[in-house]
Amino acid sequence: MNLLQIHEPGATPDPHAEEQELAIGIDLGTTNTVAAIAGAAGPEVLRAGDGEALLPSVVHYRADGAVEVGDAAVAGLAEDPGAVIASVKRLMGRGAEDVRRLAGHLLFELLPGAGMVRLKIRERAPSPVEISAEILRAAKARAEQALGRAVGRAVVTVPAYFDDAARSATKDAARLAGIEVLRLVNEPTAAALAYGLDKQAEGIFAVYDLGGGTFDISLLRLEKGVFQVLATGGDTALGGDDFDHAIAERFLAERGGAISPSEPKQALLLARRVKEELSRAETGRWRLALGGRVSEHELDRATLEGLIAAPIERSLAITRGVLADADLAPADVDGVVLVGGSTRVPLVRRRVAELFGRPALADIDPDAVVALGAALQARALTRGSDTLLLDVIPLSLGLETMGGIVEKIIDRNTPIPVAKAQVFTTYQDGQGGMLLHVVQGERETVDQCRSLARFELKGIPPMTAGAARTKVTFAVDADGLLTVEAEEETTRVRAGVEVRPSYGLSDEEMARMLRDSLENAEADMQRRLLIEAQVDADRVLQALAAALAADGALATEEDRAAIAAAAEKLRAARSREDRDLINGMIEGLEKAALPFAQRRIDRAIGQALAGRSLDEVEASVASGAAPVPAADHL
Amino acid sequence: MDMTVESDDSVVACWSCHGPVAGAALFCHTCGAVQPPGTRDHFARLGISRSFEIDAGDLDKRYFAFQRNLHPDRFARRSAKERAIAESQSASLNQAYETLKDPLSRAAYLLELVGRPSAAVNAATVEDEELLTEALENREALMEAETTDAVDEFGSRAAAAAVRCLADLSSAFARADFPEADRLTTQLRYWRKLGEEVRIKRRLLETPQS
Numbered sequence: 001m002n003l004l005q006i007h008e009p010g011a012t013p014d015p016h017a018e019e020q021e022l023a024i025g026i027d028l029g030t031t032n033t034v035a036a037i038a039g040a041a042g043p044e045v046l047r048a049g050d051g052e053a054l055l056p057s058v059v060h061y062r063a064d065g066a067v068e069v070g071d072a073a074v075a076g077l078a079e080d081p082g083a084v085i086a087s088v089k090r091l092m093g094r095g096a097e098d099v100r101r102l103a104g105h106l107l108f109e110l111l112p113g114a115g116m117v118r119l120k121i122r123e124r125a126p127s128p129v130e131i132s133a134e135i136l137r138a139a140k141a142r143a144e145q146a147l148g149r150a151v152g153r154a155v156v157t158v159p160a161y162f163d164d165a166a167r168s169a170t171k172d173a174a175r176l177a178g179i180e181v182l183r184l185v186n187e188p189t190a191a192a193l194a195y196g197l198d199k200q201a202e203g204i205f206a207v208y209d210l211g212g213g214t215f216d217i218s219l220l221r222l223e224k225g226v227f228q229v230l231a232t233g234g235d236t237a238l239g240g241d242d243f244d245h246a247i248a249e250r251f252l253a254e255r256g257g258a259i260s261p262s263e264p265k266q267a268l269l270l271a272r273r274v275k276e277e278l279s280r281a282e283t284g285r286w287r288l289a290l291g292g293r294v295s296e297h298e299l300d301r302a303t304l305e306g307l308i309a310a311p312i313e314r315s316l317a318i319t320r321g322v323l324a325d326a327d328l329a330p331a332d333v334d335g336v337v338l339v340g341g342s343t344r345v346p347l348v349r350r351r352v353a354e355l356f357g358r359p360a361l362a363d364i365d366p367d368a369v370v371a372l373g374a375a376l377q378a379r380a381l382t383r384g385s386d387t388l389l390l391d392v393i394p395l396s397l398g399l400e401t402m403g404g405i406v407e408k409i410i411d412r413n414t415p416i417p418v419a420k421a422q423v424f425t426t427y428q429d430g431q432g433g434m435l436l437h438v439v440q441g442e443r444e445t446v447d448q449c450r451s452l453a454r455f456e457l458k459g460i461p462p463m464t465a466g467a468a469r470t471k472v473t474f475a476v477d478a479d480g481l482l483t484v485e486a487e488e489e490t491t492r493v494r495a496g497v498e499v500r501p502s503y504g505l506s507d508e509e510m511a512r513m514l515r516d517s518l519e520n521a522e523a524d525m526q527r528r529l530l531i532e533a534q535v536d537a538d539r540v541l542q543a544l545a546a547a548l549a550a551d552g553a554l555a556t557e558e559d560r561a562a563i564a565a566a567a568e569k570l571r572a573a574r575s576r577e578d579r580d581l582i583n584g585m586i587e588g589l590e591k592a593a594l595p596f597a598q599r600r601i602d603r604a605i606g607q608a609l610a611g612r613s614l615d616e617v618e619a620s621v622a623s624g625a626a627p628v629p630a631a632d633h634l
Numbered sequence: 635m636d637m638t639v640e641s642d643d644s645v646v647a648c649w650s651c652h653g654p655v656a657g658a659a660l661f662c663h664t665c666g667a668v669q670p671p672g673t674r675d676h677f678a679r680l681g682i683s684r685s686f687e688i689d690a691g692d693l694d695k696r697y698f699a700f701q702r703n704l705h706p707d708r709f710a711r712r713s714a715k716e717r718a719i720a721e722s723q724s725a726s727l728n729q730a731y732e733t734l735k736d737p738l739s740r741a742a743y744l745l746e747l748v749g750r751p752s753a754a755v756n757a758a759t760v761e762d763e764e765l766l767t768e769a770l771e772n773r774e775a776l777m778e779a780e781t782t783d784a785v786d787e788f789g790s791r792a793a794a795a796a797v798r799c800l801a802d803l804s805s806a807f808a809r810a811d812f813p814e815a816d817r818l819t820t821q822l823r824y825w826r827k828l829g830e831e832v833r834i835k836r837r838l839l840e841t842p843q844s
Contacts, residue, residue: 182710226698324833381710388702415728417706417721477721478706536713543651543665550664551653590652597652604654605645 023153023182023382024143025190025374026136028170030089030239031212031341033057033135034368035143035154036375043194043372043379046146054367055142057212058086059134061121069138074269081265083121087241088135090213091117091128092173093166129169133176140179153180155378157370159214160186161234161394163440164452164482171479180528182381184479187211188218189229189391190373191339194364196222197376197387203334204230208352208360209370210315211340213239217319219326219333228390231326231413233318238311240275240342246307247271247299251288255295263290278304279344305347312351319355325413336360341367390415395450397474397482400437402427404446409474412442419475423489426470430462434470438484457486459493526579533582537574540586541567544593551600559596566592649715660703660723668704668716671723675747676730686744686807686815688734697731738826741803741819750812762817769824776831782839789832796825 024046027034032054035046045053052071060073061083068076077084094117110117118125136156143151156179158170167184174181185193188207195201202222209216216234220227248264248271270288277284283300323330336352338360343349353359364372380387392415398408401424410420426434434457441449460468469489476482487494544563548555555563570585644657650667658678659669677684680696702708704723709716733739772788779785799822806815 183707223698226702228698321837381707384711386702388698388705389707390701390705414732417725418728419722419725420729475725478724532714535711536715539650539667539713539716543648543662543667546665547651547653593652597647600653601645601647 022147022149022151023155023378024151025155025157025371025376025378026139026174026179027157027187027190027371027374028089028132028136028139028173029057029211029370030087030214030241031057032367033139034371035139036368036371037143037147038372038375038379042198043375045368045371046143048142049145055135055139056086057089057135058084059088059131060084061124061126063122067134069134077265077269084265085119085121085126085131086265087213088128088131090237090241092132093163093169094128129173130176132170132173136174136177136179140177152178153182153378153382155183155185155190155374155381156181157185157187157190157374158480159209159211159234159236160188160216160218160229160232160391161214161236162480163236163395163450164397164480165450166236167480171481175525181479182378184481185374185377185389186216186218186229186232186391186394186480187370188216188232188339189220189227189389190371190377191337191364191369192218192220192222192227192373193376193387193389194369194373195337195361196227198364201335204328204332205335205337206319206333206356207337207339208315208319208343209234209339210342210348211239212342213237213241215239215315215318217315217322219322219328225387226390227387229392229415230328231322232392232394233322233325234394235314235318238314239340240272240345242311243275243308243342243345244268244271247274247304250299250307251286251295251297254297255288255290255293257293266290274299275304275345279346301346308345308347312348316351316355319352330356333358337369338362339366339369391478391480392416393418393476393480395440396442397438397440397452397476398449399424399472400439400446406439406441406444406446406449409472410476416476416480417478419473421471421473424470424472425466426460426463426468427465429465431465431468432460432462433458434460434468434486436472436484436486438474438482452482453484455484455486457488457493459491460488461491463490530577530579530582533579533586534574537570537582537586540589541570544589547593547596547600551596551603554599554603555596559593562592563589563596649719668709668719668723670719671726674726676733676743679726679730680734682734684744684747686737686741686804688740690735693731693734697727700727737800737803738819738822741807741815741822744807745812745816745819748812750816762820765821765824769828772828773831776828776835779835780839782836785832785836785839789829789836792825792829792832796822796829799825 022037024035024037025043027036034053034055036043037046038044047053048055055070056074058070058073058077060068060076060080062068062076063080063083073084110119118127119131140151140154154174156170156174158167162170171181171184188209191207191209192205195205202224205220205222207216207218207220209218214234214236215238216232218232219230221230222228245268248267251271252264252267267288267290270286274284274286278299278301281301283298285296285298288295288297323333333356336356336358338349338352343352343360343362343366349360349362376387377389379385392413393410394412396408396412397410398406399422401407407422407424409422410418424434435454436457437446437454438452439446439449440452443449457470460470467490471487471489473485473487474482475485485494544567548563566585566589570582570589573581573585645654646657647653648655648662648665648667648669651662651665653662653664655662655664655669657672658674661668671679675684680693680700682688682693682696701724704720704727706717706720706724709720712720733743776785776788779788799818803815803818803822806812806818
C-alpha cells in the first residue's frame with residue numbers, strides 16, 4: 001500500500017485552500033442584502049463595524065468615478081438622485097422589452113436598444129448584473145471584515161419564482177464579484193432550512209416571503225432532515241415597494257404641482273418610513289421637502305390598509321393557487337413562516353393568519369432568516385451534513401411548436417435536478433434545419449410566456465415531412481438552471497445550448513467584464529480550475545490505491561512499476577500547481593494502469609459480483625438507517 | 635404480472651478505477667466512485683415491486699434514502715465528473731418518484747412497460763364513445779354553470795368518479811386485464827382534467843367583477 005501515497009480519508013488535499021476560502025450565505029434582496037456564516041455554534045449574521053446587519057441594496061455611481069454601496073449610497077440620494085440605483089433586483093434577467101412595460105414603476109433611465117437592459121448613469125451604462133455585482137462585492141467585503149479572512153464561496157439565494165434568466169443573471173453577478181456560487185437556493189427554502197434546523201420543525205410548512213420587490217410562497221414537507229418542496233409560486237413584481245409607491249403617490253397627489261424627475265425617489269424614501277412607522281403607530285404626520293417646497297401629510301393605519309389591500313390580496317390568491325397545486329387545504333398546513341421585511345406590516349400578518357386559520361411564525365428575524373438558511377446550506381456543502389434539500393422548478397419549461405403553441409416539456413413543481421426528452425419532427429419535405437425556441441411559463445401560447453433562448457439544429461438531410469426524429473432534452477440542474485440539447489436520431493446531428501438568455505450577458509461580455517473587474521476574478525477562476533484538476537488528480541490516485549488494495553494480486557511487476565512511475569509524475573505535477581500538466585499526468589496514469597484494469601475486468605466477468613448495489617441500500621432503508629455514500633468511507 | 639425486482643448482474647467497468655462493477659451498482663465496491671444511473675425501470679430504481687398498488691409512505695422513504703446518497707449536494711466537494719454523475723442519478727430518481735407517486739402516471743407507465751403505451755394523452759384520440767359523449771356533455775354544462783355551488787357540484791362529481799376509477803384500475807391491474815386498465819386510465823385522465831377545469835372556472839367566478 002505504500003506504492004501510492006494518498007491522503008487520509010476526509011483530509012483536505014490542500015489545507016490552505018479550505019482555510020482561505022470560507023463559505024458564507026448571501027441573501028441578495030431587493031431592498032437589503034444580508035450575509036451570514038454557519039459555524040459549529042449555529043448560523044449568525046455578519047455585521048458591519050457599527051453592528052448593522054442590513055446592507056441597503058443601493059448603489060451610487062459618484063461623479064468622481066467612485067462607486068458606493070449601502071448607507072453611503074442612500075445618503076447620496078439627496079444631492080445626486082440620478083446616479084443612485086435602488087431595487088435593481090427587479091430588473092435581473094429582464095429584457096429591454098419587459099422593462100419598458102414596467103417603466104411606469106421604475107425610476108431608472110434606460111438606454112435605448114434591444115437586448116440586455118442598461119441604465120443611463122452619467123457616462124456609464126451599467127447592466128443590472130454589474131450593479132448587483134457591486135452590491136455582492138460590498139457584502140463580501142463586509143463579511144471578510146467581520147471574519148478577518150478571505151471569503152471566496154457562497155450560497156446565494158434567489159426568489160423561488162425567479163425564472164431561468166434571472167437565476168443566471170444572479171450567478172453572473174456573483175462571478176463578477178469574485179464569488180464562486182456553491183449553489184443558488186430559493187429564498188423560502190433557505191428560510192425553511194433555518195426554521196427546520198433551529199426549531200426542529202416537522203410537518204407541512206408554508207413559507208410566505210414578501211420582500212421589497214418579490215413575493216414567494218412555498219409549501220414544504222419537513223421530515224427528519226429532509227426539506228421537500230411540494231409546490232411553489234409567486235410574483236417577481238410584487239412586494240413592499242408596491243406599498244411605498246401607493247403611499248408616495250398619495251402624498252404627491254396631495255401636494256399637487258409639478259414633480260421633477262428626481263423627486264419621486266425622495267418621496268419613496270419618505271413613504272418607506274411612513275410604512276414602517278404605521279406598522280407600530282396608529283397614525284402620524286410627515287413633512288415632505290422637495291425642491292425647496294415643504295408639504296405636510298397625515299395618514300392613519302386604516303387608510304394605509306385601504307391603499308395596500310390590493311397587492312396583499314393578490315399574494316393571497318397566489319397562495320391559494322399553490323395550495324391547490326399541492327392538493328392541500330389551508331388546514332393541512334402545520335405551520336406558517338413569515339419571511340421578508342414586508343411581513344412586518346400588520347395587515348399582511350392578519351390576512352395570512354386568517355387564510356391559514358393560525359397565527360404565523362416570525363420568531364426568527366424575517367430580514368435575516370434567508371441569509372441564515374443560506375449559511376447553513378453553505379456549511380452543508382463545504383463540510384458535509386445530513387440534511388437534504390429537494391427543491392422544484394417554479395415555472396414550466398417548453399418549446400414553441402407550430403402556430404405559436406407551447407409544448408411543455410417540464411411541468412412546474414417538478415423536483416430538480418431533472419432531465420426530460422421529447423421527440424419532435426419536421427413539417428416540410430426536405431426541411432434541413434429546425435429552429436428551437438425555448439420558453440418558460442404557464443400559458444398556452446408563446447407570446448404569453450417568457451422567451452429564454454433560440455437555437456437551430458442544422459444539417460438534417462432531406463427527408464419527407466414527419467420522417468425526421470429530433471429528440472430535444474431539457475436538463476435542469478440543482479441550481480434551477482436549464483440546458484437544452486437537440487439530436488436528430490436517424491442521423492445523430494446534434495446541437496445544444498446552455499440557456500444564456502439573449503438579454504443576459506454573452507460569454508464574451510462576461511469574459512471582458514471579468515478581465516476589467518478590479519477584483520482578481522480572472523485569477524480566481526484560474527485558481528478554481530486548478531483546484532478542480534487537483535481534486536480530480538486525488539480522485540484518480542485514490543481510485544488506483546483502492547484497486548491495488550483490493551486486487552493487488554492481479555498486478556504484474558511491470559504494472560506496478562509503470563503505475564508507480566506515472567503516479568509519481570502526477571504527484572509532482574500536482575504540487576507544481578500546473579493545471580494542464582496535472583491533466584496530462586492524470587491521463588498518463590490512467591493509461592499506465594490500463595493493463596491492470598483489464599485483468600481485473602477479465603477475472604470478474606463470469607464471476608458473481610458484489611458491488612454496493614440496490615440491495616444494500618434497500619436493507620438500510622428497511623432498517624431505517626440512512627446509508628452513507630461509500631465514497632466517504634475511503 | 636411480474637412482481638420481482640429486476641436484477642442486473644452484468645459487469646461493466648467503473649469509470650473511475652476502471653475495474654469491474656455490477657451493472658446495477660450505485661457505487662463502485664472497490665474505489666467507491668458513484669456510478670451512472672443506467673436504464674433501470676422506475677420500480678427497480680426505487681427498489682419496489684412492479685405493481686399498481688404501492689405504499690406511498692414506503693415510496694417516500696425509499697426516495698429520500700436514495701436521494702440522501704445520490705443528490706449532487708452530497709458531492710459538492712468531489713470532482714466535476716462525480717458531481718455530474720450524481721446529478722444524473724438524482725434526476726433519474728426524481729423522474730422515477732414523480733412517475734410512481736401519482737396513480738395516473740403510474741398506471742400509464744405500467745401500461746407502457748407491458749407494451750401498451752396509452753395513446754390517449756388528449757381527448758381527441760379517445761375511442762371510448764360513452765366517455766366521449768359524457769365528456770362533451772359535462773364540459774358544456776360546466777361552461778353554463780353560473781354559481782360556485784353549481785361548479786362545486788361538478789367538482790365533487792369528478793372527484794367521486796376519480797376515486798371509483800382508481801378502485802377499478804387497481805382490480806384491473808390485479809387481474810392483469812390491461813385493455814381494461816388502459817380504458818380506465820383514459821377515464822381517470824379525463825376526470826382529472828374536468829377537476830382542473832372546475833378549478834379554473836371556480837377562480838373565474840370568485841374573481842370580483844369590476
